[in-house]
Amino acid sequence: MKILIPVDGSENGLYAVKHAVALAAQMKQSPELLLLNVQWNVAAGNVKLFINQETLNDYYREQGAAALEKARAILDEANLAYQYHISIGRPAEAIVQYAEEQKADQIIIGAQGEESLAKLLLGSVTSKVAQMSKIAVTIAR
Helix, strand or coil: CEEEEECCCCHHHHHHHHHHHHHHHHCCCCCEEEEEEEECCCCCCCHHHHCCHHHHHHHHHHHHHHHHHHHHHHHHHCCCCEEEEEEECCHHHHHHHHHHHCCCCEEEEECCCCCHHHHHHHCCHHHHHHHHCCCEEEEEC
């Protein structure tokens, strides 16, 4: 079984990781775990006139690594193998696309992440993933 766990660095996002650890403990064979962090694309408009692509890539990598740090520590402590990836784009769409590309069997996602103003303007990433996904979505609280 292949499980995708999108994380954004929030405590709520870590519930999904902890849920996946508990689920893995119940399985005879450890699932293939995929951690994903999606960074919003900040290179809109004229930003690229002032910041080069290498600097942007470094920014995405640093922010993604920071968001994945606690999730990776939980999986390391549980002695579970995993892969991780950092995507750039709109979170819900990127999560569903990555799940399809990786042929994930399930998505385990936190009930609410660090969305603040974006949540008010765009709606919940979690609910969008649940609506858009063609595979099972478990919402962890």
